[in-house]
Amino acid sequence: MKLPVHNEVMDACKHAATISRFKFYGMDRMFVPRPAVKTATVTFIEINCKTYAVTARHVIEHFQERAREEGREHEGFYCPESPGVAIEGPFLTPPADYPKAPPDIALCPIDRRLPSHIGKETFVVRPEGDPEWPVSHAVGIGFPTEEKHNVKGEHENTRIAMPCIHVLAQGVGSDGLGDQVPFYSSLPKPPVVQNLSGMSGGPAFWTDESNYGLIGFMTEGKVEGPDEGEGTPNGDSRLHFFLQRVDYSILKSWTEYIDENWESKCDEINATINRVRGRQATNKDAEGLYEAYSDAMADIAGVANNPILELLGPPVRDIDEVVDDEFVDRKRAQMLRLLREQNVALDGEKSEDLVKLLGETHFYVLCKKEGIELSQAVDTGHPEFRWCSRDERPFRLEVITPSFVGEGSAIEAMMEESFDKKVAMQERLAEGHSVAVSQQVIAPYGDLPHEQRVTHLIQRLQEKVRANVRAGRFDAEQRFLVCNLIALPPYANTDSILRPVYCRHVVDEGIYTVTGELWMVAFARPGMLIHSEPEFSWSRGVEGTIQTTGILVDETFDRFSGIIFVVYDLQKTARILAVFRDEDCMGKTMVTLVSDRWNDEGDSNGWCLK
Structure with a gap:
């Protein structure tokens, strides 16, 4: 007898994925499990505009037990489908409805964007999708463990193929009141897939030719041959599986429980981890x-x-x-x-x-x-220090550390x-x-075109500074911007980068004029020439003109009297350089901090920089 199945049910693998422990398996695999490692299925659902990952409770318990055997607590979970995504957990099980046992279900709130990261979609649960009992047949979906096999990834790294399986079986007259619902079908010949282990947690749908809806989640499945089990008619094989029954009201109740208790469970886990770490690390x-x-x-x-x-x-x-x-x-x-x-x-x-x-x-x-004792500014949530002395005007230091482009x-x-x-x-x-x-x-600066490398470096550093400096109104105290460049090293390792231009001696090639990038970051004006070493001795040494405005020229940042740069040499030894609007911005404390490693727009201190 042919059972009707809605077309969209045959495409329902998009709502599920393989789930495994978040475990490192070696350089060739990273977090991708080996084919023989036990995995299960996770389903992505949306209900009342919130998104959840759902699997079977016994799946989570098995993963956690294996992790504890290896001395790992709360290691999280992983969906290895390329490019892979972690689900940190925890998964929670709703309480039992006495006298019934706790449901074989576990749910975890997730970011709504998580499924799409691995090419999946959520299944939206609605009241109109509830079935009418008894249900004649259902389709279960999942990723059997034994069907996994290794494949080579795009970069010759090891990935894993995980075929999605549909199992179709008939209802046995269930009234839809019990938690666990069985489905059964006799088969005239053995199916291609003989072992359904790993499908637990996958979705199951009631269906006819025109409608379908979520009926439950797979908890157990088995294929038996003619010589297995009892009562197999006509010597045929048979397929049977059990579902954790759900409908809209059940899922609504469960997800409300999850929402109310998930954060407290996270706190409980964090407290446990902290206690363990405390014992491990007295x-x-x-x-x-x-x-x-x-x-x-x-x-x-x-x-x-x-x-x-x-x-x-x-x-x-x-x-x-x-x-x-x-x-x-x-x-x-x-x-x-x-x-x-x-x-x-x-x-x-x-x-x-x-x-x-x-x-x-x-x-x-x-x-x-250097003997300069700073105090942290308490009136801002941003990295900011204050320095105050009887002998000098107080000032503030706003600190940014731009990262890689x-x-x-x-x-x-x-x-x-x-x-x-x-x-x-x-x-x-x-x-x-x-x-x-x-x-x-x-x-760190991304791809820099060789013919305009200094120009682009200056512009990208200006962009990173602008992106990290906060806007708004500020008090009248003098302010300096501190820019720690540990992640974005300047083009040249010389204090002369504080000058508009400086001479660079290249062995066997001569002396070239080079633009000082930190001076340009502060004082650039559109149309200024950018100099750099030519690729060949006969090439011109001008890259072109810059089209951006320096930070200290831009009225947006007129609160800053100067910019202090923390730069690092190849051994990561730090030194502090600075550019000021003018020499009058410097007090005794600034002189202590930067010594003679400073300059202004007029290149007043250029003669000291080497």
Whole structure:
């Protein structure tokens, strides 16, 4: 007998995905599980304009039990369908409706954009989609574990193919009042897929030719041959599965419970993790910030290079050397919390957060080393310091730490490239070569056209400064902008970049005139020439003209008397440079901070800069 199925039910795999533990499986796979690893199915639903991931309770319990056996608590979950996405959890199960057992269901609120990241869509649950009982037949959907197999990804990395399976079975006259609903069909011949393990958590739909709706979620499925089970008619194979029954009102009640209790469950988990970490690290804080940083970098050493975190070693040491300072202790604790998060060094956004914390703190430490004791401004939520003395006019320092052009996504793209190169080196060594070498270009400013590299560098640095400086009305105190350039190094490692132009001697080629990019960041006016070393000795040394306006020329930023730049050499030793509107903006404290490493629009101090 042919059972009618709505066309859209046959396309319903778009509402589900494979779910696995968020576990690292090695360089060649990253978080993609091996084919034999037990996985399950997760369904994405939307109800009352909120989005949830749904799977079976026994799935979550199994994953958590395996994680605990390996000494891991609350490791999270992962959908490996390319490009992959994590579901941090927790998944919660609604309470039992006494005297019934707790439902075999687990739900987790998610961002509505999460399914689309892996090419999926939510299924919108509406009251009109409820079935009329008894239901003649249903279609279950999921991703069986044994159907997974390895494939090569776009970059020759290992991915996994996960076929989606539809199972069609007849109802057995259920009245729709019980939690678990069985479906059964006899089959004249064995189906292609013999093992349905892994489909738990997948959606199931009632359907006819013109309508369909969500009826439940898969909790168990099995295919039996003619020699298995009892009562198999005519010696046929048979298929049966069980559903956790749902309808609109049930899901509405469950999701309301989840919404009310999810944050408290998160707090409970965080408290547990903190207690465990506290026990593990009674001496962890004594270990210091640098050790935590080193551990985070060691965690990814065999996987990829984090281009921005690799820059931080020496500044982290500087911060770690400061003791008995309330501000540094507070910031150190924030950085330690970040560094102890799982896989923090593989997360572009968290890497950015760490760099911004470090940029602000390291500037404070550099001032402290010069005997300048700053106080944190308490009337703003932004990184800002205040300095006050009887002998000088007080001033404020607004601190920004611009990140790579492209920010978190650019950092992650560079890590992915690094991973691919490590894989290529391993493959070369596996082929019997005694030496394998790879080269990676770190481009914090993005792709710079060679013929206008200085022009574009200046413009992009101006853009990053503008994007990081807050707008608004401010008090009348003198203000300086502090720009920590640990993530965006200047074009040249010389104090002369504070000059409008300077002479650069190139061995065997001669002396060339080069534009000072930090002077231009502050004082550029449209139409000014940009000089750089020519590619060939006979080429012209002018890139063209700049079309942007410097920060200190722009009226939007007239509150700033100058810009203080924290720049780092190749060993990441910091030095402080500055540009001021004029020499009168400098007081005794500023002279202590910058010494003779400053300039103004008129190049008054250019003769001191080398």
